[in-house]
Amino acid sequence: MTHRIGIVGASGYGGGELLRLLAGHPAMDVEVVAAHSQQGAPISSLFPNLAAGDRVFDAIDPDQLADLDLVFLSTPHGPALELGAALHDAGTPVVDLSAAFRLSADGFREWYGEEHPRPDLAAGDAEAADTVAYGLPELYREDVRRATLIANPGCYPTAAILGLAPLVELAHAGSVVVDAKSGTSGAGREAKDRLHFTHVHADFTAYAAPRHRHTGEIERWLPGELGNVSFTPHLVPMSRGILATSYASLREGVSADDVQSALLQAYRDEPFVHVLEPGTFPNTKALGGSNGCHVSAVTDPRTSRVTVTSAIDNLGKGAAGQALQCANLVLGLDEPTGLTAIGVYP
Numbered sequence: 311m312t313h314r315i316g317i318v319g320a321s322g323y324g325g326g327e328l329l330r331l332l333a334g335h336p337a338m339d340v341e342v343v344a345a346h347s348q349q350g351a352p353i354s355s356l357f358p359n360l361a362a363g364d365r366v367f368d369a370i371d372p373d374q375l376a377d378l379d380l381v382f383l384s385t386p387h388g389p390a391l392e393l394g395a396a397l398h399d400a401g402t403p404v405v406d407l408s409a410a411f412r413l414s415a416d417g418f419r420e421w422y423g424e425e426h427p428r429p430d431l432a433a434g435d436a437e438a439a440d441t442v443a444y445g446l447p448e449l450y451r452e453d454v455r456r457a458t459l460i461a462n463p464g465c466y467p468t469a470a471i472l473g474l475a476p477l478v479e480l481a482h483a484g485s486v487v488v489d490a491k492s493g494t495s496g497a498g499r500e501a502k503d504r505l506h507f508t509h510v511h512a513d514f515t516a517y518a519a520p521r522h523r524h525t526g527e528i529e530r531w532l533p534g535e536l537g538n539v540s541f542t543p544h545l546v547p548m549s550r551g552i553l554a555t556s557y558a559s560l561r562e563g564v565s566a567d568d569v570q571s572a573l574l575q576a577y578r579d580e581p582f583v584h585v586l587e588p589g590t591f592p593n594t595k596a597l598g599g600s601n602g603c604h605v606s607a608v609t610d611p612r613t614s615r616v617t618v619t620s621a622i623d624n625l626g627k628g629a630a631g632q633a634l635q636c637a638n639l640v641l642g643l644d645e646p647t648g649l650t651a652i653g654v655y656p
């Protein structure tokens with residue numbers, strides 16, 4: 311059976327990556343390729359890699375979208391709040407790549423400065439509808455399977471949480487520091503002064519600390535009681551990729567073997583998360599174009615701290631790849647369908 315799929319925000323980086331992945335998906339047919347200002351423009355004018363012929367971007371028509379088997383939303387969170395709620399109410403499964411539904415209503419107010427218009431659909435609230443889930447399958451797979459509105463995680467939270475989650479029981483609450491670096495596609499296609507080649511090339515800078523919006527998302531969805539997190543993102547001169555370096559103080563008696571065992575145990579059956587040997591470190595290029603996440607940890611007995619590094623492609627496991635992984639679960643397909651390509655390297 312082939313599922314009829316729509317993508318809203320198909321002209322953006324996340325939407326374009328979805329188009330690339332879905333071109334090779336055996337059970338999904340992209341029927342609607344909707345954009346906002348790019349409506350009517352040839353797809354090939356933005357994504358020459360897709361060989362899309364003369365197909366153009368469609369208009370956003372909520373009635374047409376509601377008739378599909380699943381819709382990916384890859385827009386800013388404002389339009390996603392409206393469209394996601396409308397499609398959910400119409401009974402159409404949605405995977406939303408934005409932050410519209412990831413936090414609780416209180417968290418949304420705290421980190422996005424807005425009242426959530428549909429608190430019943432705010433995945434971060436314990437009392438949110440059963441039909442809503444945070445789309446990190448490695449931690450919340452059964453919730454994703456039974457949901458119809460998926461709040462796909464942010465790129466930084468995906469990298470940080472996958473690295474830290476297995477270590478929650480081994481570390482001291484309140485001791486976590488996440489230091490992460492992203493390529494410029496993490497900021498989307500829209501032209502911004504700080505993303506000009508002349509600014510980014512041969513430069514490296516931090517931004518938005520200590521209140522980057524993903525801080526609240528990491529704290530909300532890191533399981534257990536690791537408490538407040540200090541998070542500093544950085545922009546690096548590369549197109550894609552995130553490397554998160556996370557630090558935590560270990561409880562007394564926790565050894566390097568305990569740390570490595572916890573990581574291996576957590577991910578032994580996971581198709582997309584690969585634990586490296588201690589002393590070897592993930593690199594972003596190895597994940598480019600894939601849905602993978604590479605994790606490694608080193609433990610320093612001198613400081614009693616663990617350092618976990620985790621790498622993903624921000625447009626892969628950090629956005630479109632993870633969204634497709636969730637969509638496969640929602641539609642009852644094999645989770646890795648269309649996602650088995652490994653990274654392009656070098």
Ligand SMILES: NC(=O)c1ccc[n+]([C@@H]2O[C@H](COP(=O)([O-])OP(=O)(O)OC[C@H]3O[C@@H](n4cnc5c(N)ncnc54)[C@H](OP(=O)(O)O)[C@@H]3O)[C@@H](O)[C@H]2O)c1
Binds near residue numbers: 409463500
């Ligand atoms: N880039 C990443 O690595 C990444 C990772 C995880 C999550 N995300 C999230 O995914 C979403 C998309 O990110 P992106 O990087 O793909 O952004 P982007 O490249 O800037 O693309 C944004 C898309 O949204 C559409 N859009 C803009 N304003 C709209 C409106 N008012 N109504 C409907 N559609 C509108 C744009 O259409 P037009 O171009 O036609 O105007 C475009 O297709 C964002 O919420 C972002 O936070 C991004």
